[in-house]
Each structure stands twice: as structure tokens, then as C-alpha cells.
Amino acid sequence: MRRVLLLSAVIVTALILQTTVFSEINLLGAKPELMYLLTICFAILEGPASGAITGFAGGMAQDFLLDAPKGITALTLTLLGYAVGTVRQFIVSPSPVTPVVLVAGGTFFGVLFYGVVSFLLGQLSTGWLYLLRVALLSAVYNAILTPLVYPLLRRAAEGSRSRRVAGW
């Protein structure tokens, strides 16, 4: 229950931050993708199942809140969380840079995937070059934010785990 509350709080916070603060702080015209960052961090911390659930919940929340085609972000982030969580299991000796690299790569491919799905549904209104540019920039942006966000989330996740409440 604690974890559900934690996850909800984190997702709502991220959503609000995404639509308020970070809609104004541009990096060469691109915004960070906080939900991607969140999903990847949880996937690294908690494994593929948690990653998938976080991605699904966060994606759905974002889809319903933003006036976007619904479900695409949820699909993207579910797969992203699962994929990153799985990849993380194969990394034998993690270094402090590992989350940054995973966040950067995950965000890049996640945004690209989102673009491809949008395109297949006929919802992609921008060109491919723009998509590539946004994917790259938001990857860089998320990577910059990782050293700030990742420790916070780790502490929160560990705090909620120490109570030994049953997992998902």
C-alpha cells in the first residue's frame, strides 16, 4: 500500500513538474521527459516488473492528462520499464554512471518508439528529423537530471521497502 501511495505521489509530482516548471526550462527548445526518467529509474532500482508497472501507471496518467492520443505513452513506458529492468539484470558491476547511461539510452529509444507508434497510428504531425532531434535532446536533458532525481528515488524506494510490505 505504501508503495502504491509512493508511486502515485511520485507520478503526480512528476506530471505537475513536467507541465509547469519544465515547460519553461527549455534546452534548445526541448523539454525533459520526466515520466521516462521516472520509469527508467524505477526499473533500475526495482527490476522489470516494477519498471513495467511504473511505466504503465505514469504513461496512463500522462496520456489522460495531456491532450495526447491515449495509451501510446503507456505502451511505450511499459515496454521501456520492462526492457530497462531486464537490461539492468545483465549489468554485473554497476558504476555510478550506469543510471545516467541507461537513462540517456532508454529515453532516446523510448521517444523514438513513441514516435514510431504515433506514426503508425497516423498521429505523428512532425517530421522525422524533428523527432530525432527531440529524442536526442530529451535524452541529454534526462541524463543531466539523473544525478538529481535518481538518489531521491532510491532513498524513497528503499524507505518504502524496509517495512517489508509484500511486493507487487
Place this chain on the structure above:
Amino acid sequence: MAVRSRARSTRLLVVALVAVSLVTITIDYREGDDGPLASMGNAALTVISPLQEVVSKVTHPIGNFFSTLFRLPSIRHERDVLRERVDALETQLSETRSDQARLADLEALFGLRESLGPKVQTMAAQVIANGVSNFEWTIEIDKGSSDGMARDMPVIASSGLVGHVVQVGANSSRVQLIIDPDSFVAGRLDVSRQTGLLSGEGNQDLQMSLVESTAEVSPDERVVTAGYRIRDVAESLYPPNVLIGTVSRVLEQDAATEKFVTVRPAVDFSSLSLVLVVLSRDGGE
């Protein structure tokens, strides 16, 4: 075994979530903007938008700060451009102001020229310098012999009589003001029709002599230039009926045969900028 089953359940979970996502996408795609999902989205937006507003109010300055930080070079450039513009516009503004003042002067001079009559030929001139010495009350104007200037030509401003030309250069001339101690002007009191001779007293008011003691002179009476001749004393250089000034003081002297009258000049000689030179006049009185 446990690990494997856990991995399988994870995979199952992911498949289920993906399936839900796909169903959502499909429903949303088919229903469009009127479907239940869209209205759910609107409801969610209604709930969260007040929150967003609050946070936005708090964080807007912070966000502003950061975006300003990122845009600093372009802002700096913008500032430089704007400064240049301000300078240019200020210059333009002051030019416009002086142009306007000049226009007002010229209009006044034009009115003066009309009042002198059609036979009088005049030329406008710009005052370029004030007198150089404390004992000479002169100005310099930007017209000289090449413009047809000659000695003794009368000079008039829109407010009244200024003086006459005493020295002519090629492109500039010196004008002796009527307040110069060496200047004498034949004047006439406007109401009492008495004539007299006005002599300069420097920075003090003009002194009017040769006024008969029997004349009734009231303060603030206007004094204008007289015609050409005052008996055998002097012959006037100036065209008639140009305002010289107003009577400032009348001193009755019982024993004397003339009155002591001082006249305040109508022209403010410290702020002259445009004057009219009378080149020639046909005939006379």
C-alpha cells in the same frame, strides 16, 4: 524455479499491461474526441489543473530565472540593439523639438514680414553668436555681404526691434543691439504720440530722452519706432511702427523741460535665434 516463475509472471504482467495499453489506444482511436476516454481525460485535467496553477505560480519565477539564464546571450544582444534604438530615437526627438521651435520662430517672423508691408524686402538670418565683450551688446548673424547685407540695415525679431547691422563680413554680420550704449533709436509713445530718442544702457532698461515735460506718459505704454526724422537730431534707420518695448518708469522732474522715461525692451536678447533683416524699403514718410 522460483526465479523462473517470477520471470514468467513478470512477462505475463508486461503482456497484460501492453494489452491494456493497446486496447486503450484502439478505443481512443475509434471513439475520437467524444468517447468515454476523452471525457475521462477531461475529468483528470479538471482535477489536476488547479494544482498545476498553484505550482505554476510558485515556480514560474524560478522557471523564468532558468530560461533567462539560457537566453542570456540573446537578451544581451537584444539590450544592445534596444539601447542603440533608444539613442537614435532620442536624437531624433531632440531634432524634432528644435525643428519645431525653429518652425514657430519662422512662423512668427513670417507674420512680422507680412506686417511690414509688401514693399519691404527682408531676409531671415540665424543668430550664431552673442557679443564677445561686456561693453558691447552685439550679436552675430549668419548672413553677410554675399547675401546682400550692408551696414545700417535694421534687424527685427518677431517680438520687436533688435538693432542694426554695424559690420559686414563675407558670410556673417555683426548687429548692434538697441541696448548697446552707442545705440540711439527714434521712438514714439504709442498713446501720447510723443517722440523721443531711446539710448541703450547696457543690461538696464533703455532710456528715452527728448520727451516733452507736458506729455502725459503712463507706465506700460508701448513704444514703437518713429518715422524717419526727429527734428534735426537724428534720422531713423528703422522702419516705422516696429515695437521697441514698454514704458517701465516715468520720473517727473519739475524743473526740467523733459521727462525721464525708461523703456523695457520687448525682445529678450539672451534667447534670440532667428531674426529678420530689412534689406530695402521703398519710399518713406
